[in-house]
Amino acid sequence: MLIPFSTKNCFRLLCNLKVPAAGFKNIVKSGLILQSISNDVYQNLAVEDWIHDHMNLEGKPVLFLWRNSPSVVIGRHQNPWQECNLNLMREEGIKLARRRSGGGTVYHDMGNINLTFFTTKKKYDRMENLKLVVRALNSVQPQLDVQPTKRFDLLLDGQFKISGTASKIGRTTAYHHCTLLCGTDRTFLSSLLKSPYQGIRSNATASIPALVKNLLEKDPTLTCEVLMNAIAAEYAAYHQIDNHISLINPTDETLFPGINSKAKELKTWEWIYGKTPKFSINTSFNVLYEQSHLEIKVFIDIKNGRIEICNIEAPDHWLPMEICDKLNSSFIGSKFCPIETSMLINILHRTCPEDDEVHSKWNILCEKIKGIM
Amino acid sequence: MALRAAWRARAAACSLRAAWAPAVPCPPLPLGLRAGAARTLRTGPALLSVRKFTDKHEWITTENGIGTVGISNFAQEALGDVVYCSLPEVGTKLNKQDEFGALESVKAASELYSPLSGEVTEINEALAENPGLVNKSCYEDGKLLLEIQRIIAAVNVCRI
Secondary structure: OEEOOOOHHHHHHHOOOOOOOOOOOOOOOOOEEEEEOOOOHHHHHHHHHHHHHHOOOOOOOEEEEEOOOOEEEEOOOOOHHHHOOHHHHHHHOOEEEEOOOOOOOEEEOOOEEEEEEEEEOOOOOHHHHHHHHHHHHHHHOOOOOEEEOOOOOEEEOOOEEEEOEEEEEOOOEEEEEEEEEOOOOHHHHHHHOOOOOOOEEEOOOOOOOOOEOOHHHHOOOOOHHHHHHHHHHHHHHHHOOOOOEEEEOOOOOOOOOOHHHHHHHHHOHHHHOOOOOOEEEEEEEEEEEOOEEEEEEEEEEEEOOEEEEEEEEOOOOOOOHHHHHHHHHHHOOOEOOHHHHHHHHHHHHHHOOOOHHHHHHHHHHHHHHHOOO | OOOOEEEEOOOOOHHHHHHHOOOOOOOOOOOOOOHHHHHOOOOHHHHHOOOEEOOOOEEEEEEOOEEEEEEOHHHHHHHOOEEEEEOOOOOOEEOOOOEEEEEEEOOEEEEEEOOOOEEEOOOOOHHHHOOOHHHHOOOOOOOEOOOEEOOOOOOOOOOO
16 A cells, blocks of 8 residues: 655664664564655666665665666666667667666666565575565466576566566675566567667676566556555565555655765766776778768777777778878777767867868768767 | 785784784895795795685785785675676775675676775786686686785885
8 A cells, every 4th residue: 555654754763874773672573665756767776775875674674666767777787888779769868777786788667667675685585585576476366477587587478578687785785676567668678678789899798688578468457556566565464564665755865865966976977888898899881972882990999988999990092091090099088979979070170170071071980980889 | 706806905904914023023035045935934924825704705815915805615606607797997096895896696796895995906807808717716716816005104014
């Protein structure tokens, strides 16, 4: 049952940090079920960070329910260029977030439920959490065939992935979060999670594509609201706590001091793109110039999201090497980003008094390079 | 998860300081003997390379003023197959207990915490291409090699 109420007192009790209040010994079973009122992926990820960093979870596990407006979320050590179609995301206004847990790339929209199970490190048990979710699903629809796999996915009818898992383990606390597909736009999901970028060599952790299905397609009664309530009820029963979902506002600094700066950090280019493990691109593209086809070879090394080495090779008769090199050197140190590239080419035009033809060739190359960023 | 960090800690934690300061002054190297051979005759360096464990299953050894940090066999088994090692940049300054990186295994990112304060001067590059070394050899090849130079004033310890 959803009851919006002030959780401030509740939080203060549970947010005992390293200094336990004198006399605060809670021998009664306790725990919390929280649900975010926000659909902003960065704010919701910040809630996870905040709970992980500040809450004392000893004997007090927490379940956090959240949904996001359309976003793509990559794992901590992943490469967004490898994982999703960034060009399409920019056109459609889809947010990109990097979470702090491991695992692969997922697409969130309001048809997907996110569940985060917070525990102490000792009580961290992903399989237990997934079995709880399965019990909750079966309590709504006993005929539903859902099983957890060894890789902590949930499979419907033995073949369709309806949930993926990731987790983060800290000094004393841990969290396990997973998705649950109720009624997500599957067509959009497939196109967004398909990278068009060629020639990427990287050590980043790669996602494993899977066939997915929505629970609503199997049974129209399995809406997000129904499932969130069922999971909350199962969690409450398992931990012997009140079946009581507390709505929280992730921007409330009085409840979560410092949370807005956590959300801000998650939005920075340095976190989202800059944390990408070192990678290189070795590719080529064709340019049509005055009815002749030219092959342009591209070799770029990117570290911390910035170009370390840039080698754009055009046929010498089309663009002499020294002129091409001016373009290459201008890229060194800049972000691997189409906006920054546009700015760079403007600066290059102004500072390099080459002729119009050279400038137009530079523009052609830049448009192609932007297409792979 | 064998992460071996090499630390050069001039003013070590109390337990290390005791290990570092030998009871007798270091004997001079006999002429004609290689440093490696001479080292095995000393009691000082042997004390320095004793492996100490933290409660988070990290270990640290020091030898010739360089500390090495890794993760215990228990920890690497608990983690499972390591698929990615996130290590700090050379030049990073760390305080004791600062988070300095993470290991990823089966979709879980486990944080790594610095047992000492100092500046990173070297890391084990092999782990970038081969993170599984952490599982295969947590005390040797799979170590995270960090050299950490203490930033605080040097304490008068025996220099080898």
